[in-house]
Amino acid sequence: xxxxxxxxxxxxxxxxxxxxxxxxxxxxxxxxxxxxxxxxxxxxxxxxxxxxxxxxxxxxxxxxxxxxxxxxxxxxxxxxxxxxxxxxxxxxxxxxxxxxxxxxxxxxxxxxxxxxxxxxxxxxxxx
Numbered sequence: 001x002x003x004x005x006x007x008x009x010x011x012x013x014x015x016x017x018x019x020x021x022x023x024x025x026x027x028x029x030x031x032x033x034x035x036x037x038x039x040x041x042x043x044x045x046x047x048x049x050x051x052x053x054x055x056x057x058x059x060x061x062x063x064x065x066x067x068x069x070x071x072x073x074x075x076x077x078x079x080x081x082x083x084x085x086x087x088x089x090x091x092x093x094x095x096x097x098x099x100x101x102x103x104x105x106x107x108x109x110x111x112x113x114x115x116x117x118x119x120x121x122x123x124x125x126x127x
Contacts, residue, residue, distance in 0.1 A: 016068075016071060017086075020064055020067055020068055020083065021064075021083075021086060021087070021090065023064075023067070024060050024061070024063065024064045024083075024087055025090070027059075027060050027063065028056060028060050031056045031059070031060070032053075032056060035049070035052050035053070035056065038052075054115060057112065057115050057116055057119065058115060058119040059119075060087070060119075061080075061083065061084045061087055061115070061116045061117075061118075061119035061120040061123065062119045062120070062122060062123035063123060064080075064083040064084070064087060064120055064123065065079065065080025065081075065083050065084065065119065065120035065121060065122065065123025065124035065125075065127070066080075066123035066124065066126060066127045067123075067127075068080060068082075068083050068124060068127075069123065069124040069125070069126075069127025070127045076124040076125060076127050077121050077124045077125045078124070079124050080120040080121040080122065080123050080124020080125065080127075081117055081120055081121045081124065082120075083120040083123075083124070084116040084117035084118070084119060084120025084121060085113075085116070085117055085120075087116050087120065088112060088113050088116040088117065091112070091116075092109075
């Protein structure tokens with residue numbers, strides 16, 4: 001690929017990636033607010049909360065991988081993987097900014113990475 005094509009490719013692809021990531025985080029916010037309401041209303045325990053958060057990660061990354069696979073139609077599994085990794089990296093960045101470190105995130109770092117990338121990859125493959 002020539003040097004000039006990279007710039008045009010990035011300009012062409014950036015809106016789709018931004019739309020996908022923004023959509024994924026909006027869905028995440030809505031699902032987590034619904035979860036917070038359910039926990040408040042029904043007094044669910046910590047075990048339920050942890051499982052529900054994992055389910056949100058799976059659903060959102062699957063949706064993002066599926067959407068990108070449908071839009072691009074080539075190397076769908078790889079696009080799903082990249083969507084999952086991107087989502088995870090944004091989670092890490094937000095955790096670093098809000099908590100001034102990874103202390104709350106560190107125990108589940110690799111598990112969360114595996115969940116995000118796995119769900120994104122499966123979403124891309126099934127699209």
